[in-house]
Amino acid sequence: MDNVKELHTPSRTIMTPGPVEVDPRVLRVMSTPILGQFDPAFTEIMNETMTLLRSLFQTENEWAYPIDGTSRSGLEAVLASVIEPGDVMLVPVFGRFGHLLIEIGQRYGAEVHTMECEWGTVFKQDDIIAEMHQVKPKIVAMVHGETSTGRIQPLEKIGEACRALDALFIVDAVATIGGVEVKVDEWKIDAAIGGSQKCLSVPSGMSPITYNERVADVVQSRKKVEKGIATQDELQKQVDISPIKSNYFDLSQLQDYWSPRRLNHHTEATTMLYALREGVRLVLEEGLKERFQRHLFHEKALMAGLEAMGLELFGDPDCKMPVVTCIVIPNDIDGEAVRADLLHHFGIEIASSFGPLAGRIWRIGSMGYSCRKENILFVLAGLEAILMKYGAAINCGAGLQAALSIYEQAE
Amino acid sequence: MDNVKELHTPSRTIMTPGPVEVDPRVLRVMSTPILGQFDPAFTEIMNETMTLLRSLFQTENEWAYPIDGTSRSGLEAVLASVIEPGDVMLVPVFGRFGHLLIEIGQRYGAEVHTMECEWGTVFKQDDIIAEMHQVKPKIVAMVHGETSTGRIQPLEKIGEACRALDALFIVDAVATIGGVEVKVDEWKIDAAIGGSQKCLSVPSGMSPITYNERVADVVQSRKKVEKGIATQDELQKQVDISPIKSNYFDLSQLQDYWSPRRLNHHTEATTMLYALREGVRLVLEEGLKERFQRHLFHEKALMAGLEAMGLELFGDPDCKMPVVTCIVIPNDIDGEAVRADLLHHFGIEIASSFGPLAGRIWRIGSMGYSCRKENILFVLAGLEAILMKYGAAINCGAGLQAALSIYEQAE
Structure with missing residues (x-):
């Protein structure tokens, strides 16, 4: 491999809607030697990250942790864990990333209804709520900040309407988290997905999410643990469920990994977690x-x-x-x-x-x-x-x- | 957030079967400022990484690139992209990680047949081949190095037998790649999945995979591109297919991202890619x-x-x-x-x-x-x-x- 030399990158001023320049303080923590995943010093870092993420998402949710993957891994983890085949899902689309929500929803078997508005505009919230009354979705999923068109969708009325119709409100806040207000609890968002590589100035590769008990209840009802590590009690319970289609994105297992039980699901992406923790810490330090x-x-x-x-x-x-x-x-x-x-x-x-x-x-x-x-x-x-x-x-x-x-x- | 301080980790000697200590030279490249994902300087780094991975896997396969996630993301990406509901899959199990292959296979709708041997032993290859003749699987998936028991399964005869039965041979080489021989081409492995956080001494968070044309043909036949970015030609072709259930793990899209077309699937995990490139470069430099x-x-x-x-x-x-x-x-x-x-x-x-x-x-x-x-x-x-x-x-x-x-x- 004589032709592949030491990494040497040019200097850039990155002014795209992501990935953006990483805060030098975040880059620095990425050189920290790693810890084992069940080392108490590491699980403490996991817990601290959850605390930081709750503040970032302006939520009291118990569950706030990252998915180990790029931003769309967070979107897919939430949708995969919530959607059961045949579920009705409403996706108001005002740019490219709305189509991604449709795409993921359809792959997991949702019956997706869409409404579209011209690219460069957003919806009146009342129009979305009216459509919800027609469609009666189990899930309303939408983008908050649509980088493809540079538009931001007001959301503060949608969550309340979702509660009234017993629908789950899922928000792609990948491009807005850490850059503009994302008030998860106040806006009654049931699950929100953030991105690391945009307003948080952390490299791509980790997607922080948060969700409330309404989502956790759905997730818990579909829980399935692999035979190699499940308890007998778990094996008996999981006979008649509609399991989450993905193992990697199974929030029921992931939340056990992020809880005191420390279920051995995957090996947490150590260095990316260091980076996310530092990035969010700096966001909160700035205020x-x-x-x-x-x-x-x-x-x-x-x-x-x-x-x-x-x-x-x-x-x-x-x-x-x-x-x-x-x-x-x-x-x-x-x-x-x-x-x-x-x-x-x-x-x-x-x-x-x-x-x-x-x-x-x-x-x-x-x-x-x-x-x-x-x-x-x-x-x-x-x-x-x-x-x-x-x-x-x-x-x-x-x-x-x-x-x-x-x-x-x-x- | 006064209680969450600057990252400060204790010094550790990590002697587990992963994650293990990261090579200090790998840690160093992780402080490199990032590049945009379509910057020619970055796509060159992507191409170099593919070249390095081919050497690591001892293969001439065109496709050798990482999945942005922990090791099981690589396993799931390959299995999700290959398994169509009802496909017969044979998994010989000699430890915990065999159960993970079953788990993922079942979630994607495979009809999984298993054979087990006592933990602490492995299979005679001829017994596996005999079982294959009974079961007639479309897919044979197995672990190479089973860290849960510390055993390594000889594989050199299985791939040949898979070809004879028109089955795909998928190998979990997460724990062996870079530490012991994994001869993808010589052993006729159709798809192999490696891990970053074990013998490569790179942090967890990226899973290098490789697969040959036999796998690429299956993947290509299931190709579906989301409406926001698909060409008209692609939209017409994808009417009657059995699409891959996951968007994130859809190798048909991922390989377009890793090819000159540079389909905008996700934002590559920049810093983890820097780390993987450096880790594999150092493996090959050592020989x-x-x-x-x-x-x-x-x-x-x-x-x-x-x-x-x-x-x-x-x-x-x-x-x-x-x-x-x-x-x-x-x-x-x-x-x-x-x-x-x-x-x-x-x-x-x-x-x-x-x-x-x-x-x-x-x-x-x-x-x-x-x-x-x-x-x-x-x-x-x-x-x-x-x-x-x-x-x-x-x-x-x-x-x-x-x-x-x-x-x-x-x-």
């Missing part, structure tokens, strides 16, 4: 309110800069996601060429989009550790230079002046 | 043959020390796994008290076992970076001291002398 405020502040500077440059922002401003800013690609400009040049010359990464928006918009993330002044200014500077190179009609110099003005006003 | 030899050498010193101390080794010596050594807990000794004292006083972790062997044996791993002289000597010293404390009849001093003698002979 949730202060952190959300910081995201709004840099968003303001970024938007002011882009608009002063003469660029048009995409989507309904009333439901703009504070941590993702979408830009309409100007006429006659090749969006992919601009992105490639930004990376090549400036080491700056911004994103394109998916499906109907592919080639139509750019997306700039301002999440977590990436959401800071020098990054906002650098992406404005780089974008202006590359757009000028391609002959776009922009107001030279105005973007940075507008952003600087916002930053200096705040000093 | 597979040399590394396997090193594991045998330290095993010899460990066994000599334990036997000279007067302890009885558990299980059939003809099929002993070189990287796991099982010890019969002496009469009147509380195995858990000894383990607790080893951890408390020496910071040494050894393992107990499962099911019928719980409380009957200890298990000492000598894997990867943990498999080195000072660790072998330290575990012998610590074990002797704690056994003396509990009044066990051991030959004081003899264990270390026997091990030292082997180390000095080799100098």
